[in-house]
Amino acid sequence: MAAAAAASSTSSSQPFLYLLLRSLLLLVAARLSSASLKLPLHHTLTLSPTYPQRPATVVSPVVSGASAGTGQYFVTLHLGSPPQPLHLVVDTGSDLIWARCSSSSNSSSSSPVDPLRPFHPLLSSSFCPLHCYDPLCRLVPRVPHFPCHRHTRIHSACRYNYTYGDGSFSSGIFASDITTVNTTRNGLAKLPLLHFGCAFHSSGPSVSGPAFHGAQGVLGLGRGPISFSTQLHRRFGNKFSYCLMDFTLSPPPTSFLIIGNHPSKNSTMAFTKLIANPALPTFYYVNVTSVSVDGVKLHIDPSVWALDETGSGGTVVDSGTTLTLIIEPAYSAILAAMRRRLELPEASPSGQVPFDLCVNVTGVRRPRLPRLRFGMEGEGWMRRKATFSPPARNYFIDTEEGVKCLGIQPVGDGGGAFSVIGNVMQQGYLWEFDNDRSRLGFTRRGCAVSP
CATH class of the missing domain: 2.40.70.10 (Acid Proteases)
Structure with missing residues (x-):
């Protein structure tokens, strides 16, 4: 169950606006971490002694x-x-x-x-x-x-x-x-x-x-x-999962971090393969294969999403990054498609808001916003595509009263850059990181009820 929409009052949006401004300046650099020197997934060193059997x-x-x-x-x-x-x-x-x-x-x-x-x-x-x-x-x-x-x-x-x-x-x-x-x-x-x-x-x-x-x-x-x-x-x-509920709500709903198997099996979960990047083995890479806006697939060369031989490129799912970051030229294609599909007047927010697309929603009770979908490589022998289709509130965010902005930022396509699906885009989904089977699962069901 998706979380309720964020409040749009000026007072409630100020802390959120601040953190988004901070994200633009810091998070791209922070994710390109020289400290993230990861060793093999299944190492041979014993990190803890054997413990009695307890809840899993x-x-x-x-x-x-x-x-x-x-x-x-x-x-x-x-x-x-x-x-x-x-x-x-x-x-x-x-x-x-x-x-x-x-x-x-x-x-x-x-x-x-x-x-x-x-x-x-x-x-x-x-x-x-x-x-x-x-x-x-x-x-x-x-x-x-x-x-x-x-x-x-x-x-x-x-x-x-x-x-x-x-x-x-x-x-x-x-x-x-x-x-x-x-x-x-x-x-x-x-x-x-x-x-x-x-x-x-x-x-x-x-x-x-x-x-x-x-x-x-x-x-x-x-x-x-x-x-x-x-x-x-x-x-x-070697598995964990979490739900990140909408943190702009007051009071915010409770989210959960689950270490081990999720208590309830969810048949609606889609799975995509986790990709290993020897150059940056810390990160959870997924293979994005396509992006569509309102059901229209964008013309983006597949190489834009691919990991190259140097370990550059690819897409990371990261709870520690706030905004979603999309590598060029995919970002420009998404931005242009959003502009074509929007029927609302564009807005110029007050202050130094670092967004390329904002719309005026004053007086519009239910603004019609384009739907963004990410196609990902499937998991298992059937390789069925996994589609991530978040609600518009996960990428059109309230920056001030009556103004919504596309909360996605561009990343240059050089110097080891990669795309990042940030925690705002992940909100309202149950995410399962399964390192034993090298796959990532996600579903919009499972967050509304306490595990």
């Missing part, structure tokens, strides 16, 4: 960051003994799990009522920094030229430096600790030992300031061996 699924609430003026979704993770709650960005476009850390042993150094206080590793009896000679330390980007002494643990912790494409970074100690999560039915659920980055330094537009309001770190859900889903695959299977 964890369902954890996901909340919107709209109230903080950011276009991210968060999940609460509890680290340490006793547990310390952390608000982390749900990001399928990166692997590392990391949280802001404090070197203080005094919890009063940050307000006990502050929901965004950092993690205090010295207050956790189960916190354990990994040694720089530990094989797991090879899975994270290391601090260059930092001495590593085999027999001196205090001075030889595994020091990482995770750098994003826009220059943002998270730097600290790669460590392990006991983890629990909030679930919808059973309260706190204990998980296997988690390996994560304890960040004593983080800086840059993607991980600090207004772009990071409401967050204490990032929950990486990428395809690499240090991501949250991969670390838990021995217990739950």
